[in-house]
Amino acid sequence: MKGYAGKLLFVDLSTGEIEVREFDEQFARTWIGGYGFGARILYDEMPAHTDAFAPESMIGFVSGAANGTTALMGGRYMVVCKSPVYDGWNDANSGGTFGPSIRSAGYDGIFVKGIAKAPVYLYIKDGVCEIRDASQYWGKTVSECEALAAEEIAEKRLGSCWIGPVGEKKGLIAAVMNDTHRAAARGGVGAVMGSKNLKGIVVTGKFKLEKADPDLLRQLNKEVMTWEKEGPVKPVVNLFGAYGTGNDYEHAVGCGDAGVKNWAGSAEDIAPEDRDAISTQKMDEIYRLKKYSCAACPVGCGAIYGFDAYGYKSEDSGRPEYEVTAGLGSMLLNTDTDAVNVVNFLFNEYGIDAISGSGTIAWAMEMYDRGLLSADDLDGIELTWGNGEAIVRLAEKIARGEGIGEILMNGSKYAADHFGVGHDALVTANGIEIGQHDCRYGPxxxxxxxxxxxxxxxxxxxxxxxxxxxxxxxxxxxxxxxxxxxxxxxxxxxxxxxxxxxxxxxxxxxxxxxxxxxxxxxxxxxxxxxxxxxxxxxxxxxxxxxxxxxxxxxxxxxxxxxxxxxxxxxxxxxxxxxxxxxxxxxxxxxxxxxxxxxxxxxxxxxxxxxxxxxxxxxx
Structure with missing residues (x-):
């Protein structure tokens, strides 16, 4: 079959059974790939009303149809499961290189059910899957897992995804991380992975997709490049290439798109100079080390930052995306760029959904401001608006699942229910924090x-x-x-x-x-x-x-x-x-x-x- 590996991998961690299933062209044409494959498979394989953390619950890691084909901008994959947050269908999307790497290992998707008796990870090489002991990985951060896997597995090119310690604890805001700082983050995907004692998936291989019309694909890619360099989108593409998704943060705050003060404030609460202080352009001047691109992307909207602040140091931290900059900036009335970068680093290392993580901190900050939560409730943290030190310390608690963090790592709705306060300050859709785009601005x-x-x-x-x-x-x-x-x-x-x-x-x-x-x-x-x-x-x-x-x-x-x-x-x-x-x-x-x-x-x-x-x- 052209354009596909033609195989899906199914693993049952309870029994240790590993099954390879082939699919035909009709299936591929009907469902394309990504969460098209995922939705069809989970509907078929999961019994109705299955608890998200039950052994029968299934989680899938599915490459997009363009992954590995050389089609430009086609490097993203999907994680699919039932959400433990709102109990329904869930999908989370990520870039980097993991999606194409799944195909290099010989598959179009990996589906896992069951619960391992002890921590494990999957190692897949050229179509052969092993369930390996992950006891030495358990408790480690994402970059530590990547380094350990590179040391343990003597292969030049490894693709991998991991959960951090928050996922191990089944925190509802846990993400699945790949390429150190790329996240399939939403809906508790990391918690579902953790509920199975599945720490990670490592893939490698030399499988190459057969393209139906390589010459046409090359021609279309040339047209894409011409469109981006000379077409009407050139100014936008250039902005994304230079400053990434946060290129318009200041305007988003000013016009009402970005959340301010846990969505209860407005541009009137943030002076223009304070918006500029935390802009991506300003942060690039301070922290940027080099550019970063996902697989098959000619734009390269990512960057690698370096920092040394609040007791943390890194020279391989992903530049904060727009969602992080707004979530840790305007949402908290914060202009401390060190705090933004340290918390972004913690979110990635410990495997936390940055949208839900920052939204939960904003909710807690409003509760403190209104006197509904005290410093005692927050383990001694004086969580005042714009307090960079306090933001970092609370993020540490969440990342480690310690004290108040054990509650907040499950999101704002869980925290409001736990304390019995602040339901009027929740800004969620069925309990999941929304992205940094206000529907009062864009209905x-x-x-x-x-x-x-x-x-x-x-x-x-x-x-x-x-x-x-x-x-x-x-x-x-x-x-x-x-x-x-x-x-x-x-x-x-x-x-x-x-x-x-x-x-x-x-x-x-x-x-x-x-x-x-x-x-x-x-x-x-x-x-x-x-x-x-x-x-x-x-x-x-x-x-x-x-x-x-x-x-x-x-x-x-x-x-x-x-x-x-x-x-x-x-x-x-x-x-x-x-x-x-x-x-x-x-x-x-x-x-x-x-x-x-x-x-x-x-x-x-x-x-x-x-x-x-x-x-x-x-x-």
């Missing part, structure tokens, strides 16, 4: 935060339809947004299944996901077939939730982000959004029942490949 985000099968994700609606800069009469025209929201959603489904970076919404010419995948696989999708494949994948992810019994009324967004009550000052003053109206418009366009959020039979029939789902729902 379409509220729909994705609530109604995507993986709640709280800021990229699920597609970056190409961001509406923050639109006039209010368009931005808040909820009833007419359905078609635009569906277009953005399906674009994102296809980029995720293909293993393309989400920022390719403006980094690739139009319709290039399809063209690149066609050149690699020979599938010859038409534009309409490709669009239907994206819709099928979204419906498959949602079917997982429907089978669990989670219908429309289960999903929610905390009041603060809906503008209930509205802010009194700043660019978002007086704004209240109507999440249900946006959901109605989206569901109507998708062919979904507005009452319960269940797709109509004919919607499933339109996309095909889901007869079992139709039978499960409609009999």
């Amino acid at each position: 379409h985000l509220a729909r994705t935060y609530v109604f995507d099968p993986s709640p709280g994700r800021h990229v699920k609606g597609g970056l190409g339809v961001a509406c923050g800069h639109k006039p209010p009469e368009i931005k808040f025209a909820y009833s007419t947004r359905g078609a635009e929201d569906v277009a953005g959603t399906l674009d994102r489904e296809l980029s995720a299944a293909g293993g393309f970076c989400g920022f390719t919404a403006f980094g690739l010419p139009p319709d290039f996901y399809r063209k690149l995948i066609n050149a690699a696989t020979g599938f010859d999708y038409t534009p309409e077939e490709f669009k239907l494949a994206g819709k099928r994948i979204w419906l498959m992810r949602q079917a997982f939730n429907i089978r669990e019994g989670y219908l429309r009324d289960y999903w929610y967004l905390d009041d603060r982000l809906q503008g209930k009550p509205p802010l009194e000052e700043g660019p978002l003053a007086g704004v209240t959004i109507d999440v249900d109206a946006m959901g109605d418009a989206f569901f109507k366009e998708m062919g979904i029942n507005l009452e319960d959020g269940v797709p109509f039979r004919e919607t499933y029939e339109e996309v095909g490949g889901m007869d079992d789902v139709i039978a499960d729902i409609y009999g």
Whole structure:
């Protein structure tokens, strides 16, 4: 089969059974890859109502269809599982080199169930999998695990992913880390991995994918480069190449996109010079050592930082992404760049979702400010707004799972329930902290935060339809947004299944996901077939939730982000959004029942490949 290894690996850690399953071209064409494969497999393999930490619970590590094909910007993979945070479908996306490395080892995906009796890691070389003792890795940080694996395994090129100590403790904000500072972070994926006593996966091999049309693939890659160097996206591409995802942090704070003071503040709370003080441009001047690129990416939006502060020193720390800069900056009224970099380092080393980690610190900081949590509750930490030292010390507690950290490593909702305070200060979608993009500024985000099968994700609606800069009469025209929201959603489904970076919404010419995948696989999708494949994948992810019994009324967004009550000052003053109206418009366009959020039979029939789902729902 062109463009695929054609094999999936299944491992049962309870029994030690290792199984290799081949799949055919029809399966690949129907589900593409990434979480398309993942959704189909988990729906088939996991019994309904399985607890996320049960032996029957399965976690998958799935390469995108473009991984390893040389298609530019096609280096991302997916981790899929049931979330222990909100108990539904979960996916987390990461870049780096691990996705292509899975394919070099001879597979398109690795699926693991069961619980090992003691810590283990998987070692996969040229298609052969071993379950190895990981006792010497347990308790170690991510970079320590990578160094130990390189010492133990005499191979020049290793790909690996790991959980840190927070994942070992099943902390609900635990991430899966690869390439030292790349994270598949959301929804508790690291906790699920830890619940299985699975510390990591190490892959290596010499398997090379056979491309259907290598010459066409090279030509398309040249067109991508021309588009980025000479096309209308050149200024944006240049900004990302120079300063990464944080290139526009100051503007995001000023216009109301970034969270301020746990989403209760506004640009009025942060002087322009304080926004500039923590900008990526300013931090690059202080900390940047070199550029970093994920696999197959000509832009290279990453960088390596060096620092020596607060008792920590590193010359291989990932530059804080936008989400981290805003989460540890404006959200906390913090301008201490050393604190931002140290906490970012701790999040990566200990395997913590930076969005949930920073959001949880912001919640705790508001609780301290309001007198609902005391310094005694916080192990003696005086958690005042903007206190860099206090931010670092609290992050240490979370990273080590010590004292107050044992509570906060499970997120803000868990902490509010534990202490019985601060539920009005939660800013989550079904208990998961949202990304650093305010839906009072970009209302379409509220729909994705609530109604995507993986709640709280800021990229699920597609970056190409961001509406923050639109006039209010368009931005808040909820009833007419359905078609635009569906277009953005399906674009994102296809980029995720293909293993393309989400920022390719403006980094690739139009319709290039399809063209690149066609050149690699020979599938010859038409534009309409490709669009239907994206819709099928979204419906498959949602079917997982429907089978669990989670219908429309289960999903929610905390009041603060809906503008209930509205802010009194700043660019978002007086704004209240109507999440249900946006959901109605989206569901109507998708062919979904507005009452319960269940797709109509004919919607499933339109996309095909889901007869079992139709039978499960409609009999």
